[in-house]
Amino acid sequence: MLQATNKAGDGRLQVVNEDQQFTDQLSNYLGKWGMIDKGFAYDVVAVFGSQSTGKSTLLNRLFGTSFQEMNESKRQQTTKGIWMCPSAYSSTLVMDVEGTDGRERGEDQDFQRKSALFSLASTEVLIVNLWEHQIGLYQGANMALLKTVFEVNLGLFGGGGDEANKAKPKEKTLVLFVIRDHVGATPMENLTATLTQDMDKLWDGLSKPEHLAEAALHDYFDLSFAALPHKILMPEKFESAVVELRKRFTDRSREDYVFQPTYHKRIPADGISFYMEGIWQQVLTNKDLDLPTQQELLAQFRCDEIAAGVIEAFSSSSKPVRKPVETGLVIQHLGAMMNDWLHIALGKFDKDASRYHTGVYQRKRSDLLTTLHASLLPLYLGQLKNLHKQISAQYVKDLTAGLKEPNYDFAKVVLTAHVKARADFQAGAKATKVDETSWTDEQELASLEEDLKVIADRLRADETKKMVNAIERTVRRHLVEPVEIAMSQPKPEMWDVILETYAKVLSEAEESYLSKAQGYNCSEEENDVALMSLRARTWLVLRRKLEEQASDATMRNTLRTAFEDRFRYDDQGLPRVWKPDDDIETAFKKAKDETLNLLPLFADIKPTNPKLAPSIPTPEPSFDADADPVSFDASTALNLLSPAKLVSLETRFKRDADAAYVEAKRSMVSSVAQ
Ligand code: GDP
Ligand code: MG
Missing domain, CATH: 3.40.50.300 (P-loop containing nucleotide triphosphate hydrolases)
Structure with a gap:
C-alpha cells in the first residue's frame, strides 16, 4: 500500500x-x-x-x-x-x-x-x-x-x-x-x-x-x-x-x-x-x-507552544527579584512590576494565540493566567513575610522611641505603634498584590499582630519590672530610717511604731504601682504578680533592716545608749556629775534593770496592738527562697533574736554597764580628790 x-x-x-x-x-x-x-x-x-x-x-x-x-x-x-x-x-x-x-x-x-x-x-x-x-x-x-x-x-x-x-x-x-x-x-x-x-x-x-x-x-x-x-x-x-x-x-x-x-x-x-x-x-x-476539530487540535498545539514561550520570557523577567525576596528584602513596587510582567505576557499570548480557535484560545489563556499567578504567588508570600519582619523591627524602634518621650503613656505608645504597623503592612501587602487574584494577606497579618503583641508584652514586662524596682527604692527610703530610729530607742511600743510605718509604706507602694500600672494595660494576673513581688520585697527591706539593727554590734550600742541615757543623764536630760553623797548604786541598778527590761522586746516582732501583726508575704517567683528561709517562713519570720542570743547580749551588756559604773565611781573619787 x-x-x-x-x-x-x-x-x-x-x-x-x-x-x-x-x-x-x-x-x-x-x-x-x-x-x-x-x-x-x-x-x-x-x-x-x-x-x-x-x-x-x-x-x-x-x-x-x-x-x-x-x-x-x-x-x-x-x-x-x-x-x-x-x-x-x-x-x-x-x-x-x-x-x-x-x-x-x-x-x-x-x-x-x-x-x-x-x-x-x-x-x-x-x-x-x-x-x-x-x-x-x-x-x-x-x-x-x-x-x-x-x-x-x-x-x-x-x-x-x-x-x-x-x-x-x-x-x-x-x-x-x-x-x-x-x-x-x-x-x-x-x-x-x-x-x-x-x-x-x-x-x-x-x-x-x-x-x-x-x-x-x-x-x-x-x-x-x-x-x-x-x-x-x-x-x-x-x-x-x-x-x-x-x-x-x-x-x-x-x-x-x-x-x-x-x-x-x-x-x-x-x-x-x-x-x-x-x-x-x-x-x-x-x-x-x-473544521472545528482540526482547528481546535491545531489551536491547542499552537496555544501551548505560544504559552510555553510566554512563560519562559515571563520567568526570566521575574528572575532578578526572586533572590532578593528569598534573602528577605522588601521590593518596592513589586505588585506593579508583577502586574507589568503579566500584562506583557498576556499581551504576547493574545497577539499570537487569539488568531486560533476562540474557545481553545480562551481556555488556554486562563490556564496560562493560572500558571503565571501560581509562579508569582511565592513572591507575594515572600514579600509579605519580609514586610512582616521589617515592620516588626520598625515597631520595636517606634516603641523604644515612644518610651523615651517624657511622661509617656505606655498603652498609648503601644496603640499608636500598632496602628501604624498594621497600616504599613496592609499598604505594603496591597502594593504587592496582583490584579484579579484572590490572594490574601490575612494570615500573615494575623501572625504579624501576634508578634507585635508578644513584643509589646515583653516590653511591658520590662517596664513594670522597672516600675517595681523604682517603687522598691521609695519603700527603702521611707522604711529604713523610721525603723532605725525606733530600734535604736527601744520602747515597749517600738513594734507598733515600726509596723504602722511598714503598713503605711506598703499600702503607699501598692497604690503607687496600681496608679502607674493603669497606663500599661496590664492584665489582672500581671498586676497580681507585680503586687506580690512588691509585697515580698517590702517585707524583705523591713526584715533585713531589722536584722541589721539586731546585729551584735548594733544591739550592744543600742543597749549601752539606753543605759547611759538613764544612768549618765538626769530627768532633764542633763549630764550628771556624781557628788560624794550621791547614791550611785541605786541609780546604777535602776538604769541597768530598765535597760535589761528592754532586751526581750527584740526577741520577736510583736506589737502591743495585735491588729498590727504583719502577714508574711510569699516570696517572688524569681526569688531564691532557699537563700533566705527565715524571712518567708511563717514559723520564723517574726523571730528576731533567739534566747541564746539574748543571754549573750545580756552578759555583754552587764559587763558594759559594770564598766560604766566603775568609771562613774572613779570620776566621783577624782572630783573629791580635787
Ligand atoms: P501541466 O499538465 O499543466 O502540468 O502541463 P505540463 O507541464 O505537463 O506541460 C504540458 C505541455 O505544455 C507540454 O507539452 C509542454 O511542453 C508544454 N508547455 C510547457 N510550458 C509551455 C509554455 O510556456 N508555453 C507553451 N505554449 N507550452 C508549454
Ligand atoms: Mg502537470
Missing part, C-alpha cells in the same frame, strides 16, 4: 493518490528532505490551473523539482494525484496537482475541486497558472472552478460564526497569477486590472456564509501577478524570466518576495503531515466542511 502511494522514489511524494488516499509517508519524506526540523522556517506553494497549461513545467523550472511533465511527443499520461517535492533553492515545499485529461469529466472535476481546495487551505502562495488568452474569459472553466473553491474555502476555513472569530479573518493567502505565453502586446497593467476585476466580480458573486456576508476579498487574499514569455517560441527569454521570477520565491529582501509572514499557516514542520492529512480528511468529507 505504501509502495502504491509512492510511485516516484525519494525525489517526490504522491501526497494524495488516485484513490484519494492520503499518504502515511509525509513525515518520513519531510525527514528525508531535511524539512522536518525546520519549525516555521519553511514555506509551501501550490499550483492551480487547467490541464496541460505547463504547470508542472513551470514548477520544475522555478523550483528545480521533478514533477512529471506531459511530453509533447509521447503524450504519455501523468499519474493523477497531489504531488509534493522540495524546492532545490530554498526551504519550500512545492505541490503539483495532476488531474486526468478531461476525458472522464465528472470524476475529474470532483478531484480538481478537492485538490484545489486542499492546495488553497494548505499553502501560503497559490500559483494560478493561465494562458494570456484565457484572461477576461470570465466564464472560462478556470474561473468557475476557482469560484467554487473560494466558496467552499470560505465556508470551511473562513472563520466560525462566533463573535470573536467574525472580526478576525484567517491567515491570508497570496494568489499569484502567472500569465503564460505572454506576448507583450497587451500591457501588463491592463492584464492585471482585468484579472483584479474578475476576482472582485468572482468574490461578489460568492454565496458567503451569513456571518461572513461582509467579508472582503482582501481580508482573505492578496493578489499578485507575473508573466512569462512563450517557452517554445522564446526559450531564452522564458528561461531568464523564470530565473527572475524565482527570485521572488527566494530573495527575502525583495519587496515582491512572496512568502510574507502573514501568509504562513504557522504549522511547525513536524506538524505538517498531521495538519495536511486533517485538511484532506475535511475536504474529503466536505458536506459543509466545518
